[in-house]
Amino acid sequence: MGATTVVKARPARPPSPPETSAPLRTGRVPTGPGRRRRRAGMLMVAPALLHASLWIGLPVVVSVALAFTKYDVLTAPEFVGLDNFRDMLDDAVFRKSIVNTLLYTFFTVPFGMALGLLVALALHTGLKARGIFRTAVFLPQVTATVAIALVWLWIYNPGNGLLNTMLAFLGVDGPAWLASTTWALPSVILVGIWQGIGMKMLIYLAALQSLPRELYEAASVDGASRVRQFFSITLPLLKPATFFVLITSMISAFQSFDQIYILTDGGPANSTTMMTYEIYKSAFREFRVGYASAQSLVLFVLLMGFTLVNKRIMGGSRGHN
């Protein structure tokens, strides 16, 4: 800023006090264009800040506070200490939903990441028509999860859905996928992997394109095989991207709701219910808002915990985000 103030002191405008952030601390009341400028800045950020305070800041505070109350919306909340968390320990369905959420995440995220990376590597070879392939793989990502779930509901239809029709063609008698306690969760996981490949591929592709070419040339000269190059150069350099994909995919996998609502309604016998679904049920079907807030707090803490553990294992990430 120091250098630019020289440019500013031109005859066109009376010299103004140099504009830096330092004068703010001198206690002197700033005047002139600098002050007007700062005021404009505050006014410009105000609408977004107000909006975020009311619809994000306040909710976070309220959510934590309500977790320690009994509240049914109609009567005033009543402080109950840790009762909600104690109730959760006895809530077999909620425990089941935690296990399901973890299973869903631990299957969709790593498998999706491996497939996304493979497709990205294939697209990075500079072959023709890669745009078409990229579009096809990314298409599910821009489509509403509700629409996707409806299509898969029809594909999984036990009578004459696409999947069982094709299996019958091969002489296999397909099960009632979403109505079976064995197959429902794997079926939901498959949809999750299918929908998520595009995003993971995209981030990996962007990362691959920014890798330095010289390294590979040097490695080729040294006689390193392509497999060796992949494990010794590509994979380590993709670490920041991997961390980024891992965290963001985990956050969205943890919060899957739409597909559960459409595909299985959490059933059969709670075999596909997720934490988000239990929060929804507690709050909007049973009107136990305090309990639901406590459940959402558990979800938040679990997510934060996993993020921190990942950061620890991956040694943090620089470069991305």
Added chain:
Amino acid sequence: MATTELLEPAPALRRRTVPLGRIALYVTLSVVSLLMVVPFAWMVLTSLRTPVEIASQDAGLLPEHWEFGNYADALKAAPFATYARNSFIIAISHTVLNVLVASMAGYALARIRFRGSEMIFYLFVAALMIPTYTKVLPEFLIVRFMPLAGGNDILGQGGSGWLDSWWALIVPGAVTPFAVFLFRQFYLDLPVELEEAARLDGLGEYRIYSRIMSPQVKPAFITVALLTFESSWNNFLWPLLVTHTDSLRVIQVGLSVFKTENGTQWHFLMAGTTLATLPMVVLFLIGQRYFVQGFATAGLK
């Protein structure tokens, strides 16, 4: 293969593996792409079949008779047109508000230093990381107890607040921290000379923002607009929670209600789903470059 190897000159030997690998690559990618596209094709094909054909076990791959009338009938079976209109109004409102409010905030945070500007930026970054399910219950309560709205008194008691209103559908999701963050990144990259020159010309801060700096970051505007429209059109949970009347239903909720009420009418359901999917597919094909840019930054859906 052996013969070509013998016929070709020695240097070609090394290149021989490339075309083979290429072919394997094309085949693999084609299979993957097919797996991604088949559900969409299945959706469209089902929407063009007769119910009889859908129920029969030995229907062909393509419909025997293309029933384009299914779409007109589906629109009669459920007010999908109204649902789509509602979704469109909300998505456009979100897009306009987000682009306007978030770009101003992003500009101020990138280019103007004022008391607390750094802290405000970190607050937005923190807000970016709050999961939906931490916010959604209290957001619902704020809507429900909105003072002086929907029959509520000044303390938010007695009525239903903003529930079942356009306010609830539009206001809470209007501005996203992600958009503020993305705009800030774009404004940061602009040269300082640009605004200095404008300031010398006597332009005020708002003019510098709207006339000088913003035209330089058009890609940011397009990216935020497309991503906002997309996520608004595809949103399900929030409209599900705050609306009950049919006239305010959005397309995604409308589809799920239709599924519950007429679960076996696959031709109508798939016609409705196609109608709900088509705008996003078209938008994506047109603005693919910006979607890719935005998603690569966001990573979050």
